Amino acid sequence: MIEFLQTHLPALVGGLRVTLQLTVGGALLALLLATVAGLARRSPSRWLRWPANVYVEAFRGTSALVQLFWFYFALPFFGLSMPALVTGVLVLGLNSGAYGAEVVRSAIANVPRGQWEAGRALNLGERQILFRVILPQALPMMLPPAGNLLIELLKNTALVSLITLSELTFTAQVQRAATLDTVPLFALTLLIYFLVAQVLAVGMRSVEARIARRRGRA
Amino acid sequence: MIWNWDYTWQVLPDILRAFGVTLQATLAGFALAAVLGLGWATARMSPWRWLAASATGIVEFVRSTPLLIQLYFLYYVLPDYGIALSPLVTGIIALGLHYSCYTAEVYRAGIEAVPQGQWEAARALNLSTRATWTRIILPQAIRPTLPMLGNYLIAMFKDTPLLAAITVMEMLQTAKLTGAQSFRYLEPLTITGVVFLVVSLLASWTVRHLETRHAIRR
Secondary structure, eight states, rough: HHHHHHHHHHHHHHHHHHHHHHHHHHHHHHHHHHHHHHHHTOOOOOOHHHHHHHHHHHHHOOOOHHEEEEHIIIIIGGGGOOHHHHHHHHHHHHHHHHHHHHHHHHHHTTTHHHHHHHHHHHHHOOOHHIIIIIHHHHHHHHHHHHHHHHHHHHGGGGGGGTOOSSSSSHHHHHHHHOOOHHHHHHHHHHHHHHHHHHHHHEEEEEEHHHHHHHHOOO | OOHHHHHHHHHHHHHHHHHHHHHHHHHHHHHHHHHHHHHHHHTTTOHHHHHHHHHHHHHHHHHOOHHHHHHHHHHHHGGGGGGHHHHHHHHHHHHHHHHHHHHHHHHHHHHHHHHHHHHHHHHHTOOOOOOOOOIIIIHHGGGGHHHHHHHHHHHHHHHHGGGGGGGGOOOHHHHHHHHHHHHHOOOHHHHHHHHHHHHHHHHHHHHHHHHHHHHHHH
């Protein structure tokens, strides 16, 4: 047991570090894209609405792995090739961002219309209504689905192993090929993913609780 | 011009043929997920504590770990126990197992939405546990869950490219091998993406249609 851990754990921890980089990088990009695209989909200007719609439908409608392969193998034909880590962060961010845009859009749509009308009655500007009145009420609705998306993002980082980036899954594969400790090795790898997912879930729940408290006080 | 139409027409038939494999994996995997998910959902509501707790644990674990490693796990481990299955069948089992943990949640929500009075009425009519489930509860519980199940069917369809990792010749694997032969990935990968996009857009449109029709009838 101890010998097994000594052989595999250092390598797996190295892989985990890359997995976490992918998760954090992808999540930050997704957060940005989800906010921009989610707001743009509600914009009165069709020049903002249309590109956002195309982005969201294209990335929600195709497979994450196909997107990854396309960016890694097909994009170089347009003279644009990126290292695997950058491709991974970009595709994971674009993919989760498209799902996140729907979360943002539907949370905003679920804020009662009367809130907009009240804002206008108080003579607030459209931007002020959005940022001061609507978004603070929409945010608590966004958090639970965002937490689920974060865990989906973590799970999707395993796909990046297929474009040869040595994150956790890739490392597990390499270790397996070298030692053939298949069952305990994959079990350990699954356990690591499970633990990281639990940490993320607990973290998201504490953010939810904190925001709920702050809202209660305000 | 970067895009090569002659090459496109040359590779298109192969990719469309591989779409058959993709479809097969999706439908068989979903049939498994639909049945197995119901098993998990009922097990979680079982009066036997240990059964309910282990079903909850398994569902939670499978849901928060990557499908790709589960796929590898079955692919490498099953033969060690003398179970020699084709990669496609292994892939179908992995997809079905993974998504059964999502459908389980859908069924659970459906079952919980059945009014308590229905259970009491069944007991008052002296129906057996079995008859209560199959005749009273499930027919009412499953119908409203159909749109959600449809969404998971689409999600599963978009996860079938993962089977490429265990050498199943579905669309993505075919596209990648065709691309590798001619050093042109752009066309085959783009075609694959477009097929996924068209099919899932049509499918989500159908699910939305189903949803509104159901809402009207209620």
